Each structure stands twice: as C-alpha cells, then as structure tokens.
Amino acid sequence: MDDASSRDMVRVWFDAAMRTEVVEAIEAIHEEIAEAIRRVGPLCLASGQCCRFERHGHRLYASGLEVARCVAICRADGRGITVEDVQAAVESGECPWQDGRLCTARRGRPTGCRVYFCDPRAADIVPELAERAHAEIQAIHERFGLAYRYGEWRSMLHLVLSEGVA
Numbered sequence: 432m433d434d435a436s437s438r439d440m441v442r443v444w445f446d447a448a449m450r451t452e453v454v455e456a457i458e459a460i461h462e463e464i465a466e467a468i469r470r471v472g473p474l475c476l477a478s479g480q481c482c483r484f485e486r487h488g489h490r491l492y493a494s495g496l497e498v499a500r501c502v503a504i505c506r507a508d509g510r511g512i513t514v515e516d517v518q519a520a521v522e523s524g525e526c527p528w529q530d531g532r533l534c535t536a537r538r539g540r541p542t543g544c545r546v547y548f549c550d551p552r553a554a555d556i557v558p559e560l561a562e563r564a565h566a567e568i569q570a571i572h573e574r575f576g577l578a579y580r581y582g583e584w585r586s587m588l589h590l591v592l593s594e595g596v597a
C-alpha cells in the first residue's frame with residue numbers, strides 16, 4: 432500500500448469513528464462485554480499490570496477503527512498522544528495511556544482492554560469474549576466498508592498516528 436492510500440485508509444477510520452451508526456455499533460459491543468463481565472464479576476487483582484505488556488506477558492490487539500476511535504476520543508478529552516509517545520511506550524513495554532496503575536483512555540479503550548481480566552474466575556470467559564468481540568469488530572469494518580487491519584496495539588497506534596490525519 433502506498434503512502435497516499437495508507438493515509439486515505441486511516442482518514443476513513445477516523446471519519447467512521449465519528450459516524451453515529453458506527454459509534455452505536457461499537458458501543459453495543461462494549462455494553463455486551465460489560466454485561467458478560469458483570470455476570471462473572473471478576474476482580475481487577477493486579478490493577479494496571481496487564482497494561483505493562485512485556486512484564487505481564489500480555490499482548491493487546493485492535494483494529495484500525497478501534498485505534499482511530501481511541502485516538503479521537505482521547506484527543507477530544509485532552510489526552511492526545513504522539514508518535515513519540517508510542518515509541519516511548521514500546522521502549523518501556525507499556526501502553527502510552529497508562530499513568531501509574533491507571534488507564535487514562537477509559538472511554539476510548541478498545542475491546543481487547545475491556546474483555547481482559549487476570550482473575551482466575553474470568554479464565555473461561557476471557558478467550559470466549561475476546562473471540563466474539565474480535566468477530567463483531569471485524570463485522571463492523573465489513574458492514575461499513577472500512578478496510579480491515581488488525582494488529583498489536585502500539586504498532587497500530589504508530590500506523591494511525593504517523594499518517595498525520597486529524
């Protein structure tokens with residue numbers, strides 16, 4: 432993919448992230464995840480550890496639409512990040528929105544963050560929910576004609592931010 436078509440793809444993700452019908456479709460998945468998690472009731476036992484990816488042995492994946500949505504929401508909330516922030520996060524092994532034990536991207540965080548709990552009570556539901564959420568996000572890309580890219584969180588953030596699309 433050349434530079435222009437990559438930029439167009441990212442621009443389309445940002446535009447889609449603002450469309451009411453896309454927002455509603457994503458929020459429906461988030462609500463479905465929240466309801467399933469509420470039923471199991473896992474505790475967040477090691478708050479923030481899973482966002483320290485290398486140390487925790489955890490990998491977060493997200494789609495292009497999810498990444499653009501998170502970037503756009505965080506910008507609107509005054510917590511925008513840069514490519515340099517992402518590079519620093521790669522070097523530290525963390526998420527660029529992690530502040531101590533806290534997530535500063537709660538409203539924008541992707542499905543991968545919403546389904547994951549290290550509490551053993553969630554051991555069965557996490558992979559099942561993750562697989563379902565992944566399929567539903569992919570279906571949203573298809574339904575709204577959005578190019579589908581899915582990859583490691585900071586790699587996808589780098590892709591989205593390096594295109595310089597507002």
Ligand code: SF4
Pocket residue numbers: 481482491526527528529530533534535536537540541544
């Ligand atoms: S977006 Fe929030 S919950 Fe997700 S990895 Fe980053 S800090 Fe953790």
